[in-house]
Amino acid sequence: MALLKLENVTKRFGGLVAVDKISLEIKEGELIGIVGPNGSGKTTLFNVISGVYTPEEGKVIFDGKDITRLPAYKRAPLGLGRTFQIPRPFSSASVRENVAIGAMFGTLADKVSVDDSLDIADRYIDMVGLEAHRDKASGTLTPVEKKLMEIARALAMRPKLLLMDEAMAGMNPKDIDDMVKFIKRIKEEEKIAIVSMVEHIMRAVAGLAERVMVMNQGMKLVDAKTEEALSDPRVIEVYLGHPPDESKWRSEVWKEVKKKDE
Amino acid sequence: MIFTLLAGNLTHGLLLGGVYGLATMGLSLIFGVINVVNVGHGQFIMVGAFVTLTMFTALGLSPVIALPAALIIGMALGFFFFYTVIRRLIKAPELTSLLATFAMGILLEEIAKLIFGADFRGYNWGLGKITLPITTIPMSKVYAFIGSVVIAFFLYFWFSKTRLGTAIRSVMEDSEGARVCGVNVGWIYALSFAIGIGLTVMSGVLLTMFIPVGINPYMGGVYTLKAFVIAVLGGLTSPYGAFFAGLIFGLIENGAYTLFAMIPGVAPFPLTVSLAFWMLFFLLLVKPTGLLGK
């Protein structure tokens, strides 16, 4: 059974159709990527899934429940977690308090006390490697540290599905590789499904995701296994602006992908 | 009979609305340019009222002369408060400028109380009335309305045609962009604040032309509330919207007064004041960003 099911989700802003009849299924424990150029509607789609927006048409079904019109704050306890492209820490609170907030209002909301949440927070802070900053005010962290804290906070919610919005934006190649390893590890240890969304950092998806959905102008272009999706000529055309010269692009794309496996 | 009464009151309301509108323009200007809400707004109106009172009773000068005096005093106060207080708070969280302008208003009240005492004062300009087909209006009120319209028009031209006015508009739109174009944003902030306060103090003069009684240090509070309702009605950042919203508010207020006066067992004046709150509440339900604003 699918953990998350989108049925013909459409979101309009006035005359602009940001998300156009998107259908998608994600199973428990799957790791998929959503890819698309700037303006393709990826962030809007995430916002619809996490409840910031309500779609005009279509349904969002999570764990068997229709959450299309459910307020955002009710989705977290169901197991839907999210990180933001630009981290949104609760600046005056410490790292520990931030992550604990994740635990307090997530899937464990009614079962954990404040003290329990702080203990849970410690575990995830260690996992992302921020032990040294535990009691610092989160507003003082570096951007990468803030990203790591976002992830720890989202994990503390013990979600079933984690939406990661451009988790690797602004990182250098080494950090990206570390992050890829880290995300794989999260998926294994926490046994959660992950949706990783990226615009152009293909490394974040190639070698990480089993499946990729490519979006363009609000519509689903391709939904297939990673290799297939990324080498699909339509996808390349969307990024390059023109259809590829077949022999040439094959080697360029595959060079990137092959590098990952080495 | 009721029709004449209503028509009379509505005309009255429209005229008063002009004064309200002008008063609120100052508020909108300051908020539009510096993003500071002047919670002490009503107290500056009170300053204008006392300026008029003093000039009339002590110096025998007509309120018309009080207008430019009020402008000068208002701008002086504006510059003073800007450079001592406001300037440091522009980058601070909203709360601090709210509290600071609130405290400024209280300070003005207490100083006024110190100088003039807490009694209610008034004056009588005695210009006589003008008779229109439907109603009779005291001349002073007509002057007040003319005054507010003239000033509003003047502002309109000044904003659109002069360099300084355009500079202010540019900062309202985008202060960074204006800075890059060579506009001295810091000076524009100060100037806008000063002009905003100047407008507010002037409207106090016009207000007394309309209502020459009840002048006391604590009269300002109610006008802050009304100004806020008008600003929300017209869009908190749009000075022009504020003027027209003021007219509408004046109409509604006086229409309501006429209605309330017909109900037995209620005191129409306080009830009308309370109306401002209910209007605000209704507006918040319907459109919090203002009917004419963004």
Add this chain to the structure above:
Amino acid sequence: MKKTISKYYPLIPVFAAYLIMFIIGFFMPGMWQMVALLAFYCALGQSWNIFMGMTGYVDFGYVTFIALGTYGMSLGITYFAQYEWLGIGIIGIGIIFAMFLASLSALLEAFIALRLRGAYFAIACIGINEGLRYFIEGAKIWGGSEGLIYFGALVQALGRGTVNQLTTFWADFSVFIIAALAAFLNMHYMRSKIGYALTAVREDEDAAKVMGINANKYKTIAFLTSGWLGAGVGAMAWGLKLGYVYPGDVFVIHYTIECIVVVLLGGAGTLMGPVIGGLIYGLSKYWLAVIMPGFQLLIFAPIIIIIIVIAPEGVVGLLKSKLKGTKLEMFIE
């Protein structure tokens, strides 16, 4: 267990301060009036702190709660004093009315908070205050602009002796209790999920919602708590003690400023802050009232401005940063 108790250490200096105040007032002749005044300001500051310190919303019309509390008590006494069998119960009824009216106002403000923030919200709250005041006067309910005088009815119902005791001691003592309760609730909320939720909402409401926080629920809890406490102060310190009420006397914005001064002086969002602020302000007001009556605000208005510009964290805030990393830190909150 130890962990849980140590959470509450910061309450110790607060309760100690209140205890000392009480002892001074009770045992030293002539000091009760002054101590009662100090307790009044501490209680108000502590109650307002829950509202502003925790939610970040500024309620310029906070005095509405105090006024409604006064009216609640007044209405209770006015209408129920005739039932002599109720005895002291009419005070209880007064409190219930006070809480009820305060709840209405708190819920109204929570509703407004749904749509407005920052400056808009602050001024809308002034609107509630002015609107209620003039509505009472205009619609001539609850005695209209002349208000209610029920001192006589109270004496008739309870006897002069009891009433004397109530107005000279028990009313003020209740204010102490409210102050202590407010401090306790403040601490309790800060350490519980409510506090964490409100911190998150204050910093970034949309992110908080995505984390699973029902922002409105927690804001409402804070508003209600703060409103009840404020109403309690009004009911006791004004309603019960004075024996009369009229709109122009209670719906006065100046009391909100006094709350602000108290909290700013001591440090907003801290526990000890309102106590220190209450002491400083109360003492100054008392002293000034003797020397130059009616001038307190003239002096305090510029002081608020100076504090805002120079030291927005107040006395306790400054103390907190000085004591960071030391053993004493756990006593300061």
